[in-house]
Amino acid sequence: MRVNNYSALNKIMYDDFRNRQSRLIESINKAVYKKLNILPSNTLANGLSTDTLSIVAGKLILENQKKLASIGKNAEELVAKNNVLDLRKGAYYKFQTSSNTTAILTVGEGGNVYMPFSELGLDANFTLPPADYGEINKLTRLIGDLAEDGSAFLARTAGFKGTEILEILGKVGIKPGWFEVKSESKSNKFYLVDNGLIYPEYQAEAERRYFTKANLFKSGFTKDSVFILEGKEYKLNENGSLDIPEGVCCLIDNIKIIK
Numbered sequence: 001m002r003v004n005n006y007s008a009l010n011k012i013m014y015d016d017f018r019n020r021q022s023r024l025i026e027s028i029n030k031a032v033y034k035k036l037n038i039l040p041s042n043t044l045a046n047g048l049s050t051d052t053l054s055i056v057a058g059k060l061i062l063e064n065q066k067k068l069a070s071i072g073k074n075a076e077e078l079v080a081k082n083n084v085l086d087l088r089k090g091a092y093y094k095f096q097t098s099s100n101t102t103a104i105l106t107v108g109e110g111g112n113v114y115m116p117f118s119e120l121g122l123d124a125n126f127t128l129p130p131a132d133y134g135e136i137n138k139l140t141r142l143i144g145d146l147a148e149d150g151s152a153f154l155a156r157t158a159g160f161k162g163t164e165i166l167e168i169l170g171k172v173g174i175k176p177g178w179f180e181v182k183s184e185s186k187s188n189k190f191y192l193v194d195n196g197l198i199y200p201e202y203q204a205e206a207e208r209r210y211f212t213k214a215n216l217f218k219s220g221f222t223k224d225s226v227f228i229l230e231g232k233e234y235k236l237n238e239n240g241s242l243d244i245p246e247g248v249c250c251l252i253d254n255i256k257i258i259k
Contacts, residue, residue: 064126065101071120072102078172083179085172087111087147095139095171099129103136111147111183113140142168146181150188152198162196177230178249193253208250215240221259228256 078093079085087093087107094104106116115136117126142165145154160168166176169192176192178201189201216225217240227234227242229250234242244250 060127061129064122064128065099067122068104068128069102072104075104078105080173080179083174083177084182085143085174085180086182087113087143089184097129097132097135099132099135101128101132103132103139105136105140107183111144111181111186113144113147115140138164139168139171143172143181146188146190146198147183147186150200152190152200155198160196165192165196165198178247191249191251191254193251195253197253199251199253204249204251205246207252208244208246208248211242211250212244213241216242226258228258229254 072092072094075092075094078095089107089109092104092106094102097103103115104120105113106119107113138160141158142155142160145158146152148154155165169175169179174192176194178189178191180187180189182188191199191201191204193199211227216236221236221240223236225236229244229248232248234244237243242250
């Protein structure tokens with residue numbers, strides 16, 4: 001039942017994304033046409049070239065980028081400190097997109113992260129480089145999923161590639177290893193593997209406990225076997241298990257074994 005609920009939620013989120021994407025495309029078209037209306041009538045009568053259209057759209061985008069930069073002067077940087085991203089409800093954050101746009105985000109209920117167009121006084125004609133919308137959407141979806149879901153199920157089933165997850169989290173200062181996403185009184189802790197996979201803390205801890213209790217001699221390992229975790233070597237004790245302290249990640253994706 002839990003999986004079905006997650007699936008239904010994912011569908012709702014996907015449909016919402018598609019609807020917002022359509023509205024953004026419509027917004028771009030409206031903005032360009034509005035600008036075209038102020039061009040000399042003889043230019044309109046003679047038809048517009050693709051170059052003219054690109055120039056008008058380009059000027060509009062630059063105007064909007066300057067406006068966002070001005071609005072975002074007093075906003076906080078959306079960046080993790082010591083791999084902890086602390087999201088406060090109602091606070092405004094900013095981050096730079098690949099197009100050098102100052103995206104301004106805020107936090108709603110349950111750690112929902114979004115760009116508050118109407119709250120910032122940005123009307124339906126506001127537009128940005130198309131790539132920015134995709135970049136902003138990916139970042140807000142991933143961060144929001146991690147703030148909402150401590151199991152990392154939403155993040156792992158949202159269609160992101162491992163390289164995308166590393167890139168998106170890297171933009172807000174999160175590096176591979178243990179990291180946290182805090183929202184209001186809630187805090188979700190995860191482990192980010194070098195390949196981009198995200199594991200919840202409880203799963204990583206469960207695997208650690210397995211290696212500290214299992215008799216790995218029965219699986220063909222010997223006292224000469226070496227297990228490398230987070231750069232440190234461990235060997236089996238007399239019971240065939242590993243003495244791995246709490247806090248050390250012991251995931252299959254993160255362990256190197258010399259049998």
